[in-house]
Amino acid sequence: METSQEEHSQPVANKNGEDLKADRFRMLEDIARELAGEVIFPTYFDAALRLRKDLQNPDLPTARIAKIVSIEPLVAAKLMQLAGSALYSPDGSPAKDLSAAISRLGVDLVRTTALAIAMNQLLRSRDMAIFNDLTRALWDHSIRTAAAARILARTYTRINPDEALLAGLVHDLGAFYMLYRAVQYPELRVRPDSIKYLIIQWHEGIGVTLL
Structure with a gap:
């Protein structure tokens, strides 16, 4: 059942119990429909702003582009997906890490895709x-996890450190996406605890689907 804009714009009622469960379920239904298509959503505003500013420099060296892109989870995931597509990988082999994806796609395409x-x-x-406090916390957690994963992989395993960094970077994509969807529901925007509950329950599965 489609959720109309009119329903979302109605005054927020003091809902609880079964009514609040229905609101949560409606959001999850909408997410399931949207995941069937192309999904683009914000992670952390300041990071996106910095990325946009830096990539407008036409003289940016390749190493700097790779470093900039590697700190933005959604851009990193999209570039990995693009590098593994039939157009850029005729034999179907995926790029093992972000550096390999950037080398395969070329600087110009990486810059254009990331900027878009x-x-x-x-x-x-x-x-x-x-939800700025929560998005900042998620962003900081993603960066710390990525750094820790890279160090652990390099120090204790034979796993490619850049591949481990990428995994840490994108592991909370589902949580960012759920926050973006939650702001579209007035009755959920005023209930951050309810949103946190949904994220804890569903973000891992949704993140896998996004990736």
Whole structure:
């Protein structure tokens, strides 16, 4: 059942119990429909803004582009997906890490793709300001996890450290996406605890689907 904009714009009622469960379920239904298509959503506004600014420099060296892109989870995931597509990988072999993906795609395409995604994120980020503390916490957690994964892989395993960094970077994509969807429901925007509950329960499966 489609959820109309009119329903989302109605005054927020003091819901609880079964009514609140129905709101949560409606959001999850909408997410399931959207995941069937192309999904672009904001992660953290400041990161998207910095990415957009840096990539506008036409003289940026390749190493710097790789470093910039590697700190933005959605851009990194999209570039990995593109590098593994039939157009850029005729034999079907996936890129093992972000550096390999950038080498395969070329600097110009990486810059164009990353900039397009970042600008799209900026257009969608304004409504997420209500969850700014939570998005910042998720962002910081993603960066710390990525750094720790790289160090552990390099020190204790034979896993490619860059591949481990990428895994840490994108492991909370589902949580960012759920926050973006939550702001579209007035009755959920005023209930951060309810959103946190949904994220804990569902973000891992949704993240796998996004990737």
